Amino acid sequence: MVQKLLRAHASVRKYKDYILSKEEISELVETAQHAASSHFVQAYSVIWITEELKKEELGKLSGNPKQFETAGAALLLCADFHRLQVAGELQNTIIDIDTTENVLVGTVDVALFAQNLVIAAESKGYGICFIGGVRNEPATISQLFNLPEGVFPLFAITLGVPDQQNEVKPRLPVAAILHENTYDDSDYEKLLKEYDQTMADYYVSRGANQKVATWTKQMADFLEKPRRPHMADFLSSKGFHLK
Amino acid sequence: MVQKLLRAHASVRKYKDYILSKEEISELVETAQHAASSHFVQAYSVIWITEELKKEELGKLSGNPKQFETAGAALLLCADFHRLQVAGELQNTIIDIDTTENVLVGTVDVALFAQNLVIAAESKGYGICFIGGVRNEPATISQLFNLPEGVFPLFAITLGVPDQQNEVKPRLPVAAILHENTYDDSDYEKLLKEYDQTMADYYVSRGANQKVATWTKQMADFLEKPRRPHMADFLSSKGFHLK
Secondary structure (H helix, E strand, O other), X not given: OHHHHHHOOOOOOOEOOOOOOHHHHHHHHHHHOOOOOHHHOOOEEEEEOOOHHHHHHHHHHOOOHHHHHHOOEEEEEEEEOHHHHHHHHHOOOOOOOOOHHHHHHHHHHHHHHHHHHHHHHHHOOOEEEEEHHHHHOHHXXXXXXXXXXXXXXXXXXXXXXXXXXXXXXXXXXXXXXXXXXXXXXOOHHHHHHHHHHHHHHXXXXXXXXXXXXXXXXXXXXXXXXXXXXXXXXXXXXXXOOOO | OHHHHHHOOOOOOOEOOOXXXXXXHHHHHHHHOOOOOHHHOOOEXXXXXXXXXXXXXXXXXXXXXXXXXXXXXXXXXXEEOHHHHHHHHHOOOOOXXXXXXXXXXXXXXXXXXHHHHHHHHHHOOOEEEEEHHHHHOHHHHHHHOOOOOOEEEEEXXXXXXXXXXXXXXOXXXXXXXXXXXXXXXXXXXXXXXXXXXXXHHHHHHOOOOOOOOOHHHHHHHHHOOOOOOOHHHHHHHOOOOOO
């Protein structure tokens, strides 16, 4: 049952002592590549990190040292227009990567690819965690892995044999996500208050890491200040000027 | 076999006469919501378009009128920080959506959600097609569906019972995607030339729509001119100033 697998997803942040082989990683990447890609640009690259020192460094830079320590594999997922520039050169054509549109295309391409990879991994019993924290230090991380112009790190994924099993968190009610024919926010206040209660009940009763919290409070605290205001300048330094 | 399902993906652009019910759409959305979400912001909304006139209009605006005509369901996928703004208001907090980072977060969130939805649909025998063409006319489409500030359309998905079965296109060789410890483009020229041959062979021998083409030529032609240069201004008009 595929839907059962998809609904069972929860982040795994601690792994048993098992290192994935090159064959396993290649198989996961090849499966992931079958995701759709905008105009078939296939604008993604994966850095598989096997050197202990680099793995440790990426763990520190992205604020998740422990996860990287026990992971059976650590992957850095990048949007990649450099390979497309090489394709252009083979055709004596200078391609234009320098638009906001290409940042969106690369980001969507990476994410569709990554979700396929994650589902393939979870179907084999592995656990995974996305790590957006690589965007805390994108310039330093780019240097660490020699990312050229046209390539930017979007997130990392750790994966491995789960040494913990987190519970599945309740999601927003479908009624707050799904609109028919027109965007309609007239029930948001009611739905979000109900969801706050659902999440509060979940947080106090779950097996581990119990706390007193609601979703709207978490979101308000998290988004009160601008998030990663360096990203525009960083993307510009990689050739994407967001014009 | 989940990997077999993932590797069987090919876009479907023509559908048999079957309309998905609200129960089916709700089930797909609920499954999709189990994808990971950055800091659990769940920054996505779906407009399910059932009004014939609006469906026709979206088909025209995104350059795919025929697909929308036969589709069993048409969905507009949007990044959504408006609902997070409402969450902030409930906590008497003004949240800051105005950064490039939030555009990336929303885009990743929508894409992970969408890929889950697609896999759930394909596991039930439906075919799907992503339509990035909604970014041709994002402002008009935003008006058509009353998208407020903080919400932007990223792509559409049509789905339904397949009335055609496209072959699976060969992907780039894994060696061109997967790097170990450091980004390495030293084999790109060789790999892309081999891949051009693979694609040329595929295009002349496939069952339908045969043509003479290579991947590097397609990419060079496609990316020679700036793509959708209006996107930065459009995102700015929705409250994301890419600073």
